[in-house]
Amino acid sequence: MIEFYRVSKDYRGRRVLKDVSFQVRRGEFLFLTGPSGAGKSTLLKMLFRAEKPSEGNIVVNGMNVGGMPVARVPELRRSMGIVFQDYKLLASRTVFENVSFVLKFLGVPIAERRRRAYQILRLVELHHRLNAYPEELSGGEQQRVALARALVNDPELLIADEPTGNLDHRLAEEVMKLFTSVNVRGTTVLVATHDQELIRHSGRRCLTLDRGRVIEGLVEAALPPSAVHRLDEGRTPLDGGPGDYRPPLPRV
Amino acid sequence: MKRQTSMAVSLVDEAISGLWRARRMTALSITLIAVSVFLVGAFLLVAENLTGVIETVRDETAVTVFLKGTATEGDRLSVERVARESRLVGAVRHVTRAEARDRFARSWRSLAQAAEGLPGNPFPESIELDLTAQGVGSAAVPALLRNLTALPAVEEIQFDVEWIRRLRGVVAIVRVGGLGLGVLLAFGAAFTIANVVRLTILLHRDEIEILRLVGAPELLIRGPFVLGGLAQGALGGALALGLLAMSFQALLRYVASTHNALLGVFVVHFIPATTGLGLLIGGLLAGLIGGAVAVRKKNIQT
Numbered sequence: 001m002i003e004f005y006r007v008s009k010d011y012r013g014r015r016v017l018k019d020v021s022f023q024v025r026r027g028e029f030l031f032l033t034g035p036s037g038a039g040k041s042t043l044l045k046m047l048f049r050a051e052k053p054s055e056g057n058i059v060v061n062g063m064n065v066g067g068m069p070v071a072r073v074p075e076l077r078r079s080m081g082i083v084f085q086d087y088k089l090l091a092s093r094t095v096f097e098n099v100s101f102v103l104k105f106l107g108v109p110i111a112e113r114r115r116r117a118y119q120i121l122r123l124v125e126l127h128h129r130l131n132a133y134p135e136e137l138s139g140g141e142q143q144r145v146a147l148a149r150a151l152v153n154d155p156e157l158l159i160a161d162e163p164t165g166n167l168d169h170r171l172a173e174e175v176m177k178l179f180t181s182v183n184v185r186g187t188t189v190l191v192a193t194h195d196q197e198l199i200r201h202s203g204r205r206c207l208t209l210d211r212g213r214v215i216e217g218l219v220e221a222a223l224p225p226s227a228v229h230r231l232d233e234g235r236t237p238l239d240g241g242p243g244d245y246r247p248p249l250p251r252v
Numbered sequence: 253m254k255r256q257t258s259m260a261v262s263l264v265d266e267a268i269s270g271l272w273r274a275r276r277m278t279a280l281s282i283t284l285i286a287v288s289v290f291l292v293g294a295f296l297l298v299a300e301n302l303t304g305v306i307e308t309v310r311d312e313t314a315v316t317v318f319l320k321g322t323a324t325e326g327d328r329l330s331v332e333r334v335a336r337e338s339r340l341v342g343a344v345r346h347v348t349r350a351e352a353r354d355r356f357a358r359s360w361r362s363l364a365q366a367a368e369g370l371p372g373n374p375f376p377e378s379i380e381l382d383l384t385a386q387g388v389g390s391a392a393v394p395a396l397l398r399n400l401t402a403l404p405a406v407e408e409i410q411f412d413v414e415w416i417r418r419l420r421g422v423v424a425i426v427r428v429g430g431l432g433l434g435v436l437l438a439f440g441a442a443f444t445i446a447n448v449v450r451l452t453i454l455l456h457r458d459e460i461e462i463l464r465l466v467g468a469p470e471l472l473i474r475g476p477f478v479l480g481g482l483a484q485g486a487l488g489g490a491l492a493l494g495l496l497a498m499s500f501q502a503l504l505r506y507v508a509s510t511h512n513a514l515l516g517v518f519v520v521h522f523i524p525a526t527t528g529l530g531l532l533i534g535g536l537l538a539g540l541i542g543g544a545v546a547v548r549k550k551n552i553q554t
Contacts, residue, residue, distance in 0.1 A: 090459050104266075105467075
């Protein structure tokens with residue numbers, strides 16, 4: 001799903017990422033960690049072409065991200081869901097509008113937009129706050145709206161930059177449960193976090209960056225957790241079930 | 253097709269929502285555009301009516317040669333012959349004393365009865381000479397008037413050529429000055445819209461950034477701003493036209509209430525429908541240009 005080949009990034013002559021190479025398999029759940037200034041956010045930004053690599057190649061879902069023309073960047077971004085540390089919600093729009101506008105510019109009819117937005121908000125248990133504005137929500141609720149927005153388009157890749165950075169431990173766990181359930185449906189998840197306890201607790205593969213270099217975690221896990229996770233229905237995306245079957249997401 | 257329709261609907265929906273969310277800014281923008289278009293419209297209205305005045309004055313560019321009461325038919329014909337021989341004269345009209353009284357009665361209805369009551373007909377017989385367009389400004393006119401005055405049957409000649417020349421000069425200045433002012437105001441309107449839209453973009457910088465990050469197509473990011481500018485221009489133009497019509501009606505009512513015959517000559521009609529449509533399209537174009545200028549890459553880059 002994600003391939004980095006000897007990627008480096010310079011900012012005004014300062015190298016912030018140095019010769020980074022790694023792969024993330026489809027359906028995998030990967031943590032990205034490291035101290036502040038290690039290059040985590042830069043690496044994530046390069047995944048959705050908010051930054052271009054100075055050297056090397058990045059391939060996301062078969063698309064050469066670094067070399068793609070600017071006109072194709074929106075298409076790349078629409079194929080993934082992005083959760084930002086500061087949520088990046090539209091303050092002037094309601095919860096429902098924040099979630100559904102992603103579908104709006106995909107040309108999804110209004111009735112379908114309503115249905116899907118409601119469904120995903122139900123998943124994050126915010127369906128009762130459809131008409132609330134972001135400023136009326138707690139930090140955890142805002143984070144869940146951001147997650148709902150990232151998921152409403154049913155992306156193949158979910159990227160989250162410090163999604164639990166502003167949350168207390170209990171809310172952080174809630175959000176992580178959501179990520180896990182999304183991953184169970186077959187979505188590749190990449191989460192950048194400082195929270196070592198969270199990483200240890202999850203038992204997932206973790207890539208550690210320090211001063212722009214990958215210092216740990218290049219060895220892949222034997223199997224992505226989604227492959228071994230069993231739901232009540234008894235099927236997972238890797239079971240070879242019918243077509244694009246994805247089991248419904250459990251509620252947090 | 254369904255997807256395209258849905259996208260188009262979304263585009264319009266976003267434009268309307270954007271205008272509504274920034275409604276104070278929108279109202280300010282529409283007001284500024286309306287003021288600009290109103291000023292252009294007011295100029296056009298004045299120009300239109302000045303043109304009417306010129307037409308009226310052109311009708312008045314006739315030289316009126318009043319004949320003495322003792323003038324015979326032969327005297328009148330000789331005056332007419334002198335006039336017809338001049339290349340400055342376009343047409344010659346004989347006004348009998350009876351016709352002169354009828355004209356007075358038509359023009360001054362309240363005094364018509366008084367005129368009827370006078371013994372005999374006090375109105376003199378006259379010959380009206382319409383000057384050609386070249387004739388009005390020609391230096392040879394005084395010589396023609398001198399020749400006519402020298403004829404024995406002529407009592408008096410009425411023709412104020414200097415006044416007409418000055419009026420034409422004033423109208424020419426108003427036209428050229430007004431045209432310059434109109435162009436300036438049109439640019440001003442476009443500039444206003446561009447800045448208002450740019451300000452709106454600055455206010456929505458975060459929103460634009462988020463839209464970009466979640467993969468919104470450029471059409472849906474820039475399109476609503478351009479459409480918004482267009483709508484503001486159209487609304488501003490329509491508002492200006494409405495205000496212009498109301499002001500014109502108020503002016504007409506004022507003139508009617510003053511019973512001033514002179515003012516009645518000047519305020520004659522509203523701008524033609526084509527000019528009104530032009531103003532509306534002008535506002536629309538100013539909005540479109542303003543919106544398009546505001547969403548240029550360097551302004552909308554986040």
